[in-house]
Amino acid sequence: MSNSTxxxxxxxxxxxxxxxxxxxxxxxxxxxxxxxxxxxxxxxxSTSLSAVSSSCAVPFLGSEGxxxxxxxxxxxxxLDYGTLFLVGTxxxxxxxxxxxxxxxxxxxxxxxAERFGAGSGVSRAIVAFLGGALVMYGARLAxxxxxxxxxxxxxxxxVSSWVxxxxxxxxxxxxxxxxxGPTRS
Amino acid sequence: xxFPISGPAALWLAVLFGFVFGALLQRGGVVDYNKIVSQxxxxxxxxxxxxxxxxxxxxxxxxTLHGFEAAQYHIKPANLLxxxxxxxxxxxxxxLYGYCPGTGIAACATGSVHGLIGFLGMLAGGVIYALxxxxxxxxxxxxxxxxxxxxxDLTGVPDWIWFVALAVLALAVFSWIERIExxxxxxxxxxxx
Numbered sequence: 229m230s231n232s233t234x235x236x237x238x239x240x241x242x243x244x245x246x247x248x249x250x251x252x253x254x255x256x257x258x259x260x261x262x263x264x265x266x267x268x269x270x271x272x273x274s275t276s277l278s279a280v281s282s283s284c285a286v287p288f289l290g291s292e293g294x295x296x297x298x299x300x301x302x303x304x305x306x307l308d309y310g311t312l313f314l315v316g317t318x319x320x321x322x323x324x325x326x327x328x329x330x331x332x333x334x335x336x337x338x339x340x341a342e343r344f345g346a347g348s349g350v351s352r353a354i355v356a357f358l359g360g361a362l363v364m365y366g367a368r369l370a371x372x373x374x375x376x377x378x379x380x381x382x383x384x385x386x387v388s389s390w391v392x393x394x395x396x397x398x399x400x401x402x403x404x405x406x407x408x409g410p411t412r413s
Numbered sequence: 414x415x416f417p418i419s420g421p422a423a424l425w426l427a428v429l430f431g432f433v434f435g436a437l438l439q440r441g442g443v444v445d446y447n448k449i450v451s452q453x454x455x456x457x458x459x460x461x462x463x464x465x466x467x468x469x470x471x472x473x474x475x476x477t478l479h480g481f482e483a484a485q486y487h488i489k490p491a492n493l494l495x496x497x498x499x500x501x502x503x504x505x506x507x508x509l510y511g512y513c514p515g516t517g518i519a520a521c522a523t524g525s526v527h528g529l530i531g532f533l534g535m536l537a538g539g540v541i542y543a544l545x546x547x548x549x550x551x552x553x554x555x556x557x558x559x560x561x562x563x564x565x566d567l568t569g570v571p572d573w574i575w576f577v578a579l580a581v582l583a584l585a586v587f588s589w590i591e592r593i594e595x596x597x598x599x600x601x602x603x604x605x606x
Contacts, residue, residue, distance in 0.1 A: 246440060246441060246459075247440045247441060249441055249442070249458075249462035249463045249466070250462055250463075250587075252437050252440060252441035252463050252466075253441075253462060253463040253464065253465065253470065254466050254467070255433075255437050256434070256437055256463065256466075256467035256470075256471065257467045257468070257469070257470025257471030257472075257474060258470065258471070258474065259430065259433055259437070259471075260467070260471040260474070260475060261471065261474035261475060261478060261484075262430070263430050264475050264478060264484040264485075264487075265416060265417070265478050265483050265484045266416060266417060266418055267417050267418055267419070267423045267426055267427070267430070268416075268417035268419075268484070268485055269487070270487040271434065273513075273514040273515040273518065274514045277514050277518075277535060277536075278539035278542060278543070280536065280539070281536040281537070281538075281539025281540050281543070282539075282540075284536045284537070284539075284540055285540045285543065288540075297543050297544070297546070298547055298550075299542065299543040299546035300543055308424070308427075309423055309424060309427040310427070311427075312424050312427035312428050312431065313427045313428075313430060313431035313434070314431060314518060315427075315428055315431060316427060316428040316429060316430060316431020316432040316433075316434065316435060317431040317432070317434050317435035317438070317515060317518050317519055317522075318431075318435060318518050318519070318521065318522045319428070319431070319432050319435065319522070320431060320432035320433060320434060320435025320436035320437075320438075320439070320519070320522075321435035321436065321438060321439040321444055321518070321519035321520070321522040321523055322435075322522035322523070323432070323436065324435070324436040324439035324440050324523075325439050325444070325522065325523035325524070328439075328440070330439075330523065331523055331524045332523070332524045333524045333526055334446075334524060334525050334527065335527055336527070337445075337446040337447050337450075337511065337525075337527070338447050339446065339447045339450050339451060340446070340450075340511075352527050353526075353527055353530045355509050355510075356509070356510055356511070356527040356528070356531035356534065357530050357531060357533060357534035357537070358506075358509060358534060359505075359506045359507070359508070359509025359510030359511070359531055359534065360506065360510045360512075360517065360530070360531030360532060360533065360534025360535040360537070360538060361534040361537045361538035362502050362503070362506025362509065362510070363503055363506035363507055363510050363512070363514060363517070363531075363534075363535055363538065364506075364514065364534070364535040364536070364537075364538030364539045364542065365499075365502055365506070365538040365539075365542050366498075366499045366500065366501070366502030366503030366504070366505075366506055367499065367503055367513075367514060368499070368539065368542040369495050369496075369498055369499030369502065369542065369549060369553065370495065370496045370497075370498075370499025370500055370503060371490065371492070371495070371496065372489055373503065373513050373514045373515065374464075374507075374515060374516070375434075375513075375514070375515045376489070377489065377496075378464060378513075379464060379467050379468060379471065380471075380487070381488070381489055382468045382472070383467070383468045383469075383471040383472035383475055384472070384475060384486050384487070384488060384563065385472065385563045385564040385565060385572065385575055386488045386489055386561075386562075386563055386564075387491040387559060387562045387563060387566075387567055388488070388489045388490060388491040388493075388496045388562075389489060390564065391491065391493060391496050391497055391500065392497075392499065392500040392503070393500070394500070395496075395497050395499075395500030395504065396500040396501075396503045396504035396507065397453075397504065398501075398504065399500065399501040399502075399503070399504025399505050400453040400504040400505070400507055400508045401453055401504075402504075403453070403504065403505045403508040403509065404450065404453035404454050404508045405454075407508060407509070408450070408454055411454045411455055411456060
């Protein structure tokens with residue numbers, strides 16, 4: 229079982245046909261030409277998402293507490309370009325999933341199930357929450373995520389973005405090995 | 414029409430560009446937890462193929478636009494300690510969550526329940542960051558801060574050499590990946606031990 233050849237297919241009831249990844253990458257590259265030229269914005273997700281998080285802090289801190297926070301003062305939540313880009317990202321993925329009939333409710337993904345069992349929905353949820361928190365904290369500490377640094381920053385040859393890309397990849401390799409064990413090819 | 418577009422029209426374009434972005438992520442399969450985690454285990458190479466192609470194609474185009482003064486750079490400051498630590502925390506989180514912020518949002522839209530739970534985690538992470546912002550700003554962001562610097566500035570090697578080198582590197586990585594994938598497909602077609 230653990231030696232099965234293709235883990236992404238192992239135990240997976242679905243195998244949706246995706247587009248060629250090189251074509252997708254080229255599409256993202258061309259999208260960044262257009263976005264840079266037409267609206268003078270880089271591609272980015274995490275800046276606006278952290279602004280959205282300020283609304284979650286209102287119940288704990290009160291709206292005065294949020295308004296007084298130095299970080300949210302710098303990036304307040306408003307219906308601006310970045311926030312609407314997030315809305316668009318959600319809608320685009322939704323429509324693409326519906327049109328390609330690949331919308332599926334998933335609580336325990338196949339690779340997780342292979343390692344921790346199909347009934348590990350609770351541990352998957354806890355780890356997803358913790359992982360999400362780390363992702364966002366790391367993105368804000370670094371000043372960007374896989375979009376803002378990884379694609380948009382790297383393509384501008386920004387030093388910060390290449391440092392981010394390489395450290396993220398290295399940490400990801402080590403974490404994957406610790407969580408899932410060594411890969412046999 | 415005057416470029417760049419700003420004001421209300423730009424807000425509609427934000428939804429449009431975001432829509433294309435989200436659709437490309439879904440059609441590329443990177444809304445799939447399995448594909449992202451498998452990249453970090455070198456069992457699937459979709460993420461690397463997409464990102465390297467996007468960087469090379471996007472980079473050459475934006476560099477050209479910049480040469481014609483049709484695009485401006487948006488360089489994030491190279492605060493090396495904060496960026497390096499952030500990258501490490503992000504990398505750990507990305508494997509645990511199985512998504513990054515963009516693919517996480519897109520995954521929520523395609524039915525990933527654990528993606529949605531991790532999305533709430535991302536919001537919590539944003540809150541924690543805002544609460545610790547004063548401290549990180551004072552103690553981390555100012556260490557080894559090189560400013561908004563690009564690789565050509567830092568090294569003196571001109572842009573076009575960087576892009577040629579990146580393109581060659583990407584092609585080398587792609588041919589290596591394709592060779593591995595062919596070998597694995599062959600092994601999979603042979604009856605198992």
